Amino acid sequence: MFEDIQIDRHRRLRMKGRLRDMVRETILTPNDFIWPLFVVAGRDVRREVPSMPGVYNLSVDRLAGEVEPAVALGIPAVLLFGIPEKKDEQGSGAYDPEGVVQQAIGELKRRVPELIVIADCCLCEYTSHGHCGVVREGEIVNDESVELLTRAAVAQAEAGADMIAPSDMFDGRVAAIRAALDEAGFVQLPILSYAAKYASAFYGPFRDAAQSTPAFGDRRSHQMDPPNVREAMREIETDLDEGADIIMIKPALAYLDVLRAARDRYDVPLAGYNVSGEYAMVKAAARNGWLDGDRAMMEILTAIKRAGADLILTYHAVEAARLLKGK
Numbered sequence: 001m002f003e004d005i006q007i008d009r010h011r012r013l014r015m016k017g018r019l020r021d022m023v024r025e026t027i028l029t030p031n032d033f034i035w036p037l038f039v040v041a042g043r044d045v046r047r048e049v050p051s052m053p054g055v056y057n058l059s060v061d062r063l064a065g066e067v068e069p070a071v072a073l074g075i076p077a078v079l080l081f082g083i084p085e086k087k088d089e090q091g092s093g094a095y096d097p098e099g100v101v102q103q104a105i106g107e108l109k110r111r112v113p114e115l116i117v118i119a120d121c122c123l124c125e126y127t128s129h130g131h132c133g134v135v136r137e138g139e140i141v142n143d144e145s146v147e148l149l150t151r152a153a154v155a156q157a158e159a160g161a162d163m164i165a166p167s168d169m170f171d172g173r174v175a176a177i178r179a180a181l182d183e184a185g186f187v188q189l190p191i192l193s194y195a196a197k198y199a200s201a202f203y204g205p206f207r208d209a210a211q212s213t214p215a216f217g218d219r220r221s222h223q224m225d226p227p228n229v230r231e232a233m234r235e236i237e238t239d240l241d242e243g244a245d246i247i248m249i250k251p252a253l254a255y256l257d258v259l260r261a262a263r264d265r266y267d268v269p270l271a272g273y274n275v276s277g278e279y280a281m282v283k284a285a286a287r288n289g290w291l292d293g294d295r296a297m298m299e300i301l302t303a304i305k306r307a308g309a310d311l312i313l314t315y316h317a318v319e320a321a322r323l324l325k326g327k
C-alpha cells in the first residue's frame, strides 16, 4: 500500500543510539547546574530533610566536604540558604556579619575557591513569623523590608559571595540592592533575581527544610499569581531595568511556558528553579516503584533546558552530574 505514496520517514534517525546522539537538540551538562544547599547552626550536622530524600541540612564545618565532589563533577555553583539558631521579628540573622550564611560563604570561599557561591537573599528563613519581610498589622510591608534586604545583600557581599540572589518579590528590591552594593564598593558583583516567582504549592518541602512556613497568612501579596504569564514579562522587565544580570523563573517545571516566553523575549541569561516539591514528587514516586527516578529526573532537567533555561537550580544537581559523567 505504500508503493505510490511518499511518506516522511522520521524514524530513520531514531534507529541507532549513535544517530540519536548526533541529532539531539538539547544537551545537558553539569555546567548547567546550580546546587542549592541548606546551612544550619552547630557543628558536625548532616541531617536529611524528611520530605527531600538526599537533601541535607549541613553545618558550616560539613560544607566543604559535601561540595568538593560536586565541583569535581563539574558543577560550577551553589546557592546558599541559611537556617539560623534564633529567629526574630526583623530577621536579623540575615544581615548579621556573623550570621550562618555569612560564615558559610567565608568557609566555602576559603576551602573551595573555584566554586561560585551564590547567596539567596531573603528574610523568611530568619524571621520568627516566617514571612519574607517586616509585618505591620498583618501586612507585609514593602519598603522597610527592602531596606533590610539591602543590608543582607551587603553582609553577604562582604562575606565574599560571588553573586546575590534576591528571592523575596518585593517591589524595588533589585534597584535598592544594586545601589547598596555599588555604594559598598561591589560594582562588579552580579545580581541573579528571582524575577518571576509564583505563589506555589511546590515550595512545601523547602519550608520543611528551611523551617520557614509562615506562622499566619501566605505569600500571595508578593509572589505572583500562578495563572499569569504576561505579568511575568513585566516583572522581568522591571528587574532588568533595575539592574538584574540574570533572571530566574520559579518554579521551573510547572512554568515551562513562562521560561519559553522569557527566552523568546529577553537576551539575558535565564535560570529555572526546579523547586523542592518538583524534586520530592520524583523521589516519592521512585521510592514507590511508580516510575524510574533517574529517567524522570533527566527528562525534567532536559525539559527545563529545552524550554530556554541556561541555568538550572536543582537539588538533583549531583546525582544528575554523576549520571551525565557515567560515574
Ligand code: PBG
Binding pocket: 120, 121, 122, 123, 124, 125, 167, 168, 202, 203, 204, 205, 206, 207, 219, 274, 275, 276, 277
Ligand atoms: C524564599 C525562598 C523559597 C524558596 C527559595 N527561596 C521559599 C518560599 O518562597 O516560600 C523555595 C525553593 C524550593 O521550594 O525549592 N527565601
